[in-house]
Amino acid sequence: MKNSNKKYDYLIVGAGIIGMTIAYELKSRNPNISIVIIDKEDNVGKHASGRNSGVLHAGFYYSADSLKAKFTVNGNKLMKQFCYNNDIFVNETKKIVVAKDEIELEGIYELQKRAEINGVETSIIDEDTVYKIDPNIKTYKKALYSPTTASINPLEVCFKLKEVLEKKDVEFYFNTPFSKCHLDYGYLVNSSGAYADKIAQQFGLAKNYTMLPFKGIYLKYLENKTDIKTNIYPVPNLSNPFLGVHYTITSDGSIKIGPTAIPAFWRENYSGFNNFNIFEMIEVLYYESKLFILNSFNFRSLALNEFKNYSTKYFIQTAKNMVKKIENNFKPMPAGIRAQLLNTKTNELVQDFVVEHAENSTHILNSVSPAFTCSFSFAEYVVDQINNNKLRYNSILNKENL
Ligand SMILES: Cc1cc2nc3c(=O)[nH]c(=O)nc-3n(C[C@H](O)[C@H](O)[C@H](O)COP(=O)(O)OP(=O)(O)OC[C@H]3O[C@@H](n4cnc5c(N)ncnc54)[C@H](O)[C@@H]3O)c2cc1C
Numbered sequence: 001m002k003n004s005n006k007k008y009d010y011l012i013v014g015a016g017i018i019g020m021t022i023a024y025e026l027k028s029r030n031p032n033i034s035i036v037i038i039d040k041e042d043n044v045g046k047h048a049s050g051r052n053s054g055v056l057h058a059g060f061y062y063s064a065d066s067l068k069a070k071f072t073v074n075g076n077k078l079m080k081q082f083c084y085n086n087d088i089f090v091n092e093t094k095k096i097v098v099a100k101d102e103i104e105l106e107g108i109y110e111l112q113k114r115a116e117i118n119g120v121e122t123s124i125i126d127e128d129t130v131y132k133i134d135p136n137i138k139t140y141k142k143a144l145y146s147p148t149t150a151s152i153n154p155l156e157v158c159f160k161l162k163e164v165l166e167k168k169d170v171e172f173y174f175n176t177p178f179s180k181c182h183l184d185y186g187y188l189v190n191s192s193g194a195y196a197d198k199i200a201q202q203f204g205l206a207k208n209y210t211m212l213p214f215k216g217i218y219l220k221y222l223e224n225k226t227d228i229k230t231n232i233y234p235v236p237n238l239s240n241p242f243l244g245v246h247y248t249i250t251s252d253g254s255i256k257i258g259p260t261a262i263p264a265f266w267r268e269n270y271s272g273f274n275n276f277n278i279f280e281m282i283e284v285l286y287y288e289s290k291l292f293i294l295n296s297f298n299f300r301s302l303a304l305n306e307f308k309n310y311s312t313k314y315f316i317q318t319a320k321n322m323v324k325k326i327e328n329n330f331k332p333m334p335a336g337i338r339a340q341l342l343n344t345k346t347n348e349l350v351q352d353f354v355v356e357h358a359e360n361s362t363h364i365l366n367s368v369s370p371a372f373t374c375s376f377s378f379a380e381y382v383v384d385q386i387n388n389n390k391l392r393y394n395s396i397l398n399k400e401n402l
Contacts, residue, residue, distance in 0.1 A: 008036045011185035015039035016049035019191035021379035027168045035170045040177040045158030051336030057370040058146045060115035067353045069118045071374035078376035093249040095149035095231040098139035107235035134229040153251040188361040194267045194339035200363040205356045208345045214338045216259025219330035257319040260309040296347040341366035357389040
């Protein structure tokens with residue numbers, strides 16, 4: 001932990017993709033401002049931003065009125081642009097969403113409808129066309145094809161962004177939890193991912209929210225890299241925010257399956273007793289049990305199904321259902337945790353991004369998937385919101401001084 005006598009214009013809490021893209025946008029608009037980014041870990045991307053699927057989504061899942069729909073299409077373009085400009089390989093993998101029966105076929109048509117409303121390039125293709133793209137894929141009558149979905153290495157993006165920001169004089173203080181940070185600042189941006197609710201509550205915000213952790217386990221395929229040629233996804237249950245176990249072709253061309261969405265017991269419950277916190281466990285178990293009893297948004301079947309994924313056999317079988325042939329040869333990869341905001345009043349998982357403001361601070365409360373894809377575009381919106389918030393408080397102050 002460091003102390004400094006300098007007063008920074010902005011203190012950003014969290015060196016994940018959200019904090020760093022907001023710093024990038026602030027600096028793009030005004031190169032002269034001073035920014036410090038603090039993180040409790042010893043480097044960037046140690047949590048969700050470095051432990052995700054690395055998929056640049058296209059934007060067809062989200063209802064038209066959502067912030068997710070608003071920022072995914074442009075975010076996908078801006079992230080690709082950042083990668084091209086900084087020599088980061090973008091694997092233009094494309095993607096196919098497959099159906100297993102008549103009911104899921106309806107889901108394919110619903111996704112196509114959402115794509116059209118959201119201005120996303122997709123098409124419905126028949127089994128012959130699916131076969132031409134990847135003869136191994138199984139689908140029921142039709143599938144949804146997305147040509148703009150791609151893969152990148154998310155950690156490589158985070159490290160490059162850090163380098164770019166340092167060149168713009170943004171300072172990073174690592175091993176610096178917010179509770180022990182004594183830096184002086186004009187405006188605070190809380191982009192602390194899994195702990196954003198806790199920090200926001202210190203500013204009198206996020207009163208009806210808490211974060212629930214869902215563990216995303218991945219398995220890497222150890223056989224032939226050409227066995228799967230494109231990202232393959234099932235039709236998701238649109239009443240919860242998870243997309244279902246899928247195949248991703250990573251930026252180095254390997255194949256992985258996952259992530260699961262298994263209810264976890266504390267916020268950084270990656271494996272074993274890693275980062276165990278008894279107070280968090282009591283809080284998380286309280287809310288998970290409540291959801292289980294009330295069965296809000298079918299949490300009971302979601303939880304029971306997801307727990308089955310602890311069996312590798314079951315997990316692999318789920319993925320096997322989408323293809324004609326795949327070997328059983330997989331090995332575990334590092335897991336990620338999706339920090340998912342729960343509205344404690346309505347007992348619902350919040351589907352969209354949430355941004356709240358207090359005087360001289362802005363808090364990003366639900367930076368769930370596809371926030372990595374959206375990040376550069378979302379940051380433009382957050383910075384507009386920060387400027388509006390400053391104006392709002394200035395005008396309140398001016399009125400009080402009249
Ligand atoms: C399994 C999984 C798969 C995903 N797949 C995709 C995908 O394919 N495509 C996509 O677009 N999105 C995906 N996402 C979502 C994406 O990873 C997240 O939306 C995004 O990384 C959130 O970024 P963030 O900066 O808000 O959070 P984080 O990356 O978690 O960063 C928050 C930072 O805050 C720090 N911090 C926390 N508390 C404190 C504190 N008190 N003091 C100081 N620092 C603190 C943490 O150490 C951390 O570095 C996935 C997420 C997961 C978990």
